[in-house]
Amino acid sequence: DAGVTQSPTHLIKTRGQQVTLRCSPKSGHDTVSWYQQALGQGPQFIFQYYEEEERQRGNFPDRFSGHQFPNYSSELNVNALLLGDSALYLCASSHPWGNTEAFFGQGTRLTVV
Template sequence: DAGVTQSPTHLIKTRGQQVTLRCSPKSGHDTVSWYQQALGQGPQFIFQYYEEEERQRGNFPDRFSGHQFPNYSSELNVNALLLGDSALYLCASSLRGGAYGYTFGSGTRLTVV
């Protein structure tokens, strides 16, 4: 049973560019959340998707957007990249609420130069 799969694993982009990160949730899970983890810090919640809609959003600018597809997979898009967007981006999936814990992927390491 595959867990959460994220692609790509590493990415280098230039300031001002746009990036798309992808996530396939664990089989049977229908909710996908995205987190940003800066080096040496705890993950920060970006947003959550359920039934193809953004259910909740953290304190991130509109440059961060997402999408969930009918097969529950998800994309995170970041426009107009800033140096400060360099971080590990984690995708987590769950069945509806996260009371039983989320399953995380190994993340995408984004470096903005």
């Protein structure tokens, strides 16, 4: 049973560029959430996708956008990269309702230079 997989694992981008991160959820899960983890901090909720729509959004600017495909996989796009966007980006999958734990991928380490 494949868990949550993310690609790429590491990425270096220049300030002002755009980046796309990808995530495949755990088998049987249809809900995907994205988190940003800055150094020394806990993960911060960016947004969640369910049934190909953004269901809830955290306190992140519109430069952060996403998409969910019919096979439940998801992309996170960040435009006009800033140095402060350097972080570990985590994807988590879960069931959409009730008490349910989220399963995380290994993350994508994004460095903006």
